[in-house]
Amino acid sequence: MNIVFVEPGFPANQRRFVLALASVGAHVIGVGEADEYTLDEELRGALRGYYKVGSVTDLRAMTEAVRFIQSKVWVDRLEATVEAHTMVAAQVREATGVPGTSVQTTWLCRDKPSMKQALRDAGVPTAASAAIDHAHEAWAFAEQVGYPLILKPRDGAGAKDTTRVDNDTELAHALTEFGSHGASSIAIEEFVEGHEGFYDTITRDGQVVHDWTTHYYPNVLEAMRHRWISPQFVTTNRMADSSFYAEVAAMGQRVIEALGIPTSATHMEWFHGPKGLRFSEIGCRPPGVGCWDLYSASNDVDVYREWAHVIVHGMPEHQMRRPYSAGIVALRPDADGQIKGYSGIDQIQSRYGQWIIDGHFPPEGHHTQAVEAGYMANAYVRMRHPDYDTLRAMLDDVGQTIHVYAG
Known part of the structure; x- marks a missing residue:
């Protein structure tokens, strides 16, 4: 081929x-x-x-x-x-x-208001949303749906440039900011309360052949706006044991069918809260931020090769047996500037060495990246463990023990 x-x-x-x-x-x-x-x-x-x-x-x-x-x-x-x-x-x-993948499917996966409308038409639960070309449309949406609201670029990826607004003053400021950056059209949507995660797949002719469910701690908007948080995302090995994960998978398959996704990797964001499970958005491509590295480590399988095998041979080479959960904890510098040093690395190595996949610690003198730059922008540690709750506790300990000094 x-x-x-x-x-x-x-x-x-x-x-x-x-x-x-x-x-x-x-x-x-x-x-x-x-x-x-x-x-x-x-x-x-x-x-x-x-x-x-x-x-x-x-x-x-x-x-x-x-x-x-x-x-x-x-x-x-x-x-x-x-x-x-x-x-x-x-x-x-x-x-x-x-x-x-067709132009129509790619467009639906990138244009968030059109994506959500197509999925609502297919019966997939999503937040109320609209495409906004003029400020008066944003004000009308706010009056109809109420606050809080989320504003984001129509074709943006992940949390980049995503803004939450809680009142008229914040909405006016956000609209001004988007306008000053040259945005002619934006997506506006209802803020969905609840826990946030993502569901990733590799599909063949519109059917899921590999999948993974991953949780954010805390939700992305909070994680990307507070320096003191050492945020995590953790992929679970409990997918076969939970009706909730079955519901996530069923929703994901419906999304793939509704958007006409053929043979591809996908990355879907979801929320679960008082209103139940809600679909957020999808990318018709592999996830970023090293997710496939975690999936490979949690299954002792090369997920990149699995993707390639499905594309070239039309079938998976291995099954995902999920012996481990795996996760990453981001470690933020205590200030912007240049890295001055670290503490706590040796303690973590001594406590959890066998469960550490890898770590990244920029050298002293290296320039720091902004908090909102993401989970792998500065230092981080990736780990795996057979028990999901134990892994969560270990990642919490890493976030509390390792300190990154900068200035």
Whole structure:
């Protein structure tokens, strides 16, 4: 199978998708923005060809690249695993006749108001939402639904630029902020009270063949706005033992069918609270923030290779037996500036060494990243354990014991 892969060299984990595809027998042709010689030797060795473009989000350049590749070899698939690349990839597929996720499905997975309307029409419970092109529409929505409300870019990924507003003053400020950043249209939605998590899958012809359920502690908006929090997300190994996880999986399958997702990775966010389970949003691509690393560690299976095996051979290579839960705890510097040192690392290593997957501790003098930059922006520790509750306690202990000093 000949597979064109978009941007094999950046960001850094892109190479893992290429290596996985090559490991299961695919012939991978990369299309990227870097010079081929700048790719590392192992990555170059996994590629059967490489085509440089000025930008992988330039539709004309990408279409020309794929058509050139098609003039040399038959192209079976075109894969893009970064959110910002998915729409152009879908448009190129339709222009060149390459199978894969359609423009319509990609648009529904990126445009949040349209996504939610399609899912409401299919009977999937979601928050009330709307697309806002003018300020008066936001005020009308607020009057109808009430506060609190969530505002976000229509095609944003994760919590980036997501804003909660609790009153008229905050709504006015948020609208001004979005306007000053050039946003011509935004998504506005009802704030759903409850616990937040995500459900990730690998699908084949619209059916889930692998899945994982993961919890946030605390919810993302809170985690990304307070320095003192050492936030976590933890994937559970209890999916077979809970009616709630069965409900999450059933909802996920309905979402996949309603949006017409064929063979792809997906990343779905959900809330569970007083109103029950509510779908939040979906990305038709793998999750970020090292989630597949946790899924690999929790199953002793290479999830990147599983994804590749489903694409190339149409079936999984291994089942997810879930011997472990696995999670990450983010460790925030006590101030912005430069890293000055750490404490508590040796104590954690001595207490939990056998359960630590890995850790990341930027060296002294390294510039810190903002709190809202995410779970892997500064220091972090990843761990696994057979018991979910024990793992949660261990991650809490890491967050309380390890201190990151900066200034």
